[in-house]
Amino acid sequence: MPPINDTFQEDPRNNSHQLSFFLVLDGYEGPIDLLLELARDQKIDLAEIAILPLAEQYLAYISRAEELDIDIAADYLVMAAWLAYLKSRLLLPEPEPDEALETLDMAEALKQQLLRLEAMRKASQDLMALPRLGRARFRSGTNWHPDRQIRIAHQASLYDLLEAYGQIAGRQDAEVLTITPSHLYSIEEAVARLSSLIKDNKGWNNLLSFLPPNLQSAFDYRSALAAHFSASLEMVRDGQAHLRQDQQFGDIYLTASEQKQP
Amino acid sequence: MSADINHYCRIIEALLFASPESMSARAIRKYLPDDADDALYDAVMAALGARYGAESGLELCQMDGHWAFRTRPDIAEHLEALRETEKPLSRAGLETLAIIAYHQPVTRAEIEEIRGVTISKGTLDILLEMGWIRPKGRKRSPGRPVTWGTSHEFLDHFGLENITDLPGLDELKRSGLLRQGAVISDFLRPADADGDEEDADGEEDGDDHD
Amino acid sequence: MSADINHYCRIIEALLFASPESMSARAIRKYLPDDADDALYDAVMAALGARYGAESGLELCQMDGHWAFRTRPDIAEHLEALRETEKPLSRAGLETLAIIAYHQPVTRAEIEEIRGVTISKGTLDILLEMGWIRPKGRKRSPGRPVTWGTSHEFLDHFGLENITDLPGLDELKRSGLLRQGAVISDFLRPADADGDEEDADGEEDGDDHD
Numbered sequence: 001m002p003p004i005n006d007t008f009q010e011d012p013r014n015n016s017h018q019l020s021f022f023l024v025l026d027g028y029e030g031p032i033d034l035l036l037e038l039a040r041d042q043k044i045d046l047a048e049i050a051i052l053p054l055a056e057q058y059l060a061y062i063s064r065a066e067e068l069d070i071d072i073a074a075d076y077l078v079m080a081a082w083l084a085y086l087k088s089r090l091l092l093p094e095p096e097p098d099e100a101l102e103t104l105d106m107a108e109a110l111k112q113q114l115l116r117l118e119a120m121r122k123a124s125q126d127l128m129a130l131p132r133l134g135r136a137r138f139r140s141g142t143n144w145h146p147d148r149q150i151r152i153a154h155q156a157s158l159y160d161l162l163e164a165y166g167q168i169a170g171r172q173d174a175e176v177l178t179i180t181p182s183h184l185y186s187i188e189e190a191v192a193r194l195s196s197l198i199k200d201n202k203g204w205n206n207l208l209s210f211l212p213p214n215l216q217s218a219f220d221y222r223s224a225l226a227a228h229f230s231a232s233l234e235m236v237r238d239g240q241a242h243l244r245q246d247q248q249f250g251d252i253y254l255t256a257s258e259q260k261q262p
Numbered sequence: 263m264s265a266d267i268n269h270y271c272r273i274i275e276a277l278l279f280a281s282p283e284s285m286s287a288r289a290i291r292k293y294l295p296d297d298a299d300d301a302l303y304d305a306v307m308a309a310l311g312a313r314y315g316a317e318s319g320l321e322l323c324q325m326d327g328h329w330a331f332r333t334r335p336d337i338a339e340h341l342e343a344l345r346e347t348e349k350p351l352s353r354a355g356l357e358t359l360a361i362i363a364y365h366q367p368v369t370r371a372e373i374e375e376i377r378g379v380t381i382s383k384g385t386l387d388i389l390l391e392m393g394w395i396r397p398k399g400r401k402r403s404p405g406r407p408v409t410w411g412t413s414h415e416f417l418d419h420f421g422l423e424n425i426t427d428l429p430g431l432d433e434l435k436r437s438g439l440l441r442q443g444a445v446i447s448d449f450l451r452p453a454d455a456d457g458d459e460e461d462a463d464g465e466e467d468g469d470d471h472d
Numbered sequence: 473m474s475a476d477i478n479h480y481c482r483i484i485e486a487l488l489f490a491s492p493e494s495m496s497a498r499a500i501r502k503y504l505p506d507d508a509d510d511a512l513y514d515a516v517m518a519a520l521g522a523r524y525g526a527e528s529g530l531e532l533c534q535m536d537g538h539w540a541f542r543t544r545p546d547i548a549e550h551l552e553a554l555r556e557t558e559k560p561l562s563r564a565g566l567e568t569l570a571i572i573a574y575h576q577p578v579t580r581a582e583i584e585e586i587r588g589v590t591i592s593k594g595t596l597d598i599l600l601e602m603g604w605i606r607p608k609g610r611k612r613s614p615g616r617p618v619t620w621g622t623s624h625e626f627l628d629h630f631g632l633e634n635i636t637d638l639p640g641l642d643e644l645k646r647s648g649l650l651r652q653g654a655v656i657s658d659f660l661r662p663a664d665a666d667g668d669e670e671d672a673d674g675e676e677d678g679d680d681h682d
Binding site: 106 | 491493548551573
């Protein structure tokens with residue numbers, strides 16, 4: 001891996017150029033916004049915009065970004081692919097009348113989308129220019145009914161309600177993700193436990209006597225028993241211990257392996 | 263009334279309306295021209311006082327040189343009975359209400375299971391008193407517990423036309439209202455919820471809410 | 473004006489004068505006699521509106537059935553001292569608000585379609601927190617996505633009586649830009665052309681009751 005500031009030393013101008021370019025791309029609210037900006041450079045009246053040069057401008061913009069090895073968000077690339085396709089259809093004569101119509105529809109859809117976003121952008125400015133509450137119109141400054149409170153009206157907005165539900169759902173989610181308490185006794189734990197216990201307890205001992213104390217529930221007990229039984233089998237296989245059962249379903253006895261059978 | 267007096271009268275009217283506190287004469291005069299004499303000030307306040315005469319529900323009062331609009335005493339009695347102070351709904355109240363809205367019909371025990379804590383008696387009482395919830399019937403399970411749902415007032419208050427307008431979890435998540443990371447595919451929908459057979463939304467159990 | 477109308481007019485005047493928030497018609501009618509008909513209510517509100525004509529610094533505003541006194545915009549320049557500082561909405565927030573206002577009821581997917589980008593978390597959240605938007609129902613399309621519209625608080629904030637008073641609405645309608653037309657993505661992914669990619673979240677709260 002080359003030292004990080006190599007590129008810096010080689011071509012600092014290029015680097016700062018990349019940065020400004022990246023910021024420019026980053027300043028757009030998506031590909032339609034970028035197209036709108038390019039279209040504005042071309043024409044004041046968007047309704048008369050020429051689609052082919054617009055598509056070419058956009059593609060040039062994106063390919064420049066690619067040359068500079070800039071990360072380009074996926075939606076910009078999808079739009080680029082779409083425009084490249086549109087461009088090829090606009091340039092090549094369509095063999096079928098139906099397809100020629102579709103090409104026109106595509107160009108029209110793009111134009112409409114630009115006009116639509118432009119209209120909403122203007123609408124948002126118009127909205128903000130209205131005599132807004134707290135800016136050009138004011139509400140009553142006081143709620144002066146004083147003193148005695150006859151009735152308490154509880155207040156909550158829809159936002160409060162949705163936010164509360166989101167919190168509950170989120171909390172529930174957190175529990176599911178984080179709290180996974182397992183009372184299951186693992187075989188590894190049981191092997192470790194038994195190995196140390198049988199060294200201290202010479203002779204044959206009932207396997208049950210090796211179970212840990214304070215097993216709260218039947219479930220815990222079964223889990224510990226199963227783990228210890230499996231562990232004892234494993235220890236026999238490894239030559240660490242011997243097992244003995246005198247009759248069917250009878251108690252199982254365990255002893256360390258250096259202990260010779262009588 | 264001269265145009266000038268009317269002009270300032272309107273401004274002072276709006277000002278006193280929008281100010282949380284009463285206003286001193288000095289503060290009011292800042293809204294008159296710098297060279298205004300006492301005569302203009304007096305004329306404006308007199309005109310405003312006249313505008314809020316006995317035919318109005320309000321009067322312009324001066325107390326210690328401070329001006330404010332006050333409700334006329336003779337209609338105070340009509341307002342008194344309905345005097346309310348507003349207080350935000352508690353967290354427990356909000357959560358309980360949200361669970362009822364989303365999971366209705368739902369029993370108290372189910373609400374507690376979802377919230378993970380018991381509901382104090384007062385919580386449902388407050389929601390009932392606000393008229394936002396109502397008993398919906400009884401669940402066919404041991405003890406036949408009352409189930410709860412939301413009322414028309416609930417829809418009114420929260421500006422919803424229909425209870426199904428409430429955005430789903432996925433929508434909440436995308437709106438940033440569900441702040442945890444992973445998607446919950448089936449959030450705590452009690453396994454048997456679809457199979458719950460409610461008694462008809464009967465009147466006979468309307469009094470029993472605990 | 474009949475004595476009765478004048479009497480209730482004074483009460484409602486005092487009530488609205490003191491209330492920073494708008495009051496719903498339902499809340500106002502609580503102050504009329506229980507057996508009052510629409511005619512009395514209409515007459516009272518008309519009389520009150522007439523009392524606060526252009527010669528007043530205040531106006532009686534009606535927003536989608538909610539009433540409030542607000543200072544008149546033509547004296548706004550004189551009341552600059554009252555201006556609240558506000559946290560400006562982001563461009564994404566502004567555009568989303570405009571789209572919801574002009575296209576309502578509109579789904580999230582439709583908003584994204586118009587803007588050409590996905591709505592980041594927090595955008596709808598903020599509009600909802602401002603109280604300006606509310607869910608309006610569900611669209612009859614796969615997944616039954618929630619649709620959004622504006623609230624009476626929106627009208628109040630922007631000084632509109634009705635949603636049809638939105639600036640430039642008629643012109644936009646004439647130009648066809650508010651219609652759901654062909655969009656680029658129709659040609660991108662013909663398979664799911666209607667653009668509604670909501671998960672099926674309509675089910676988890678979809679209990680139809682009432």
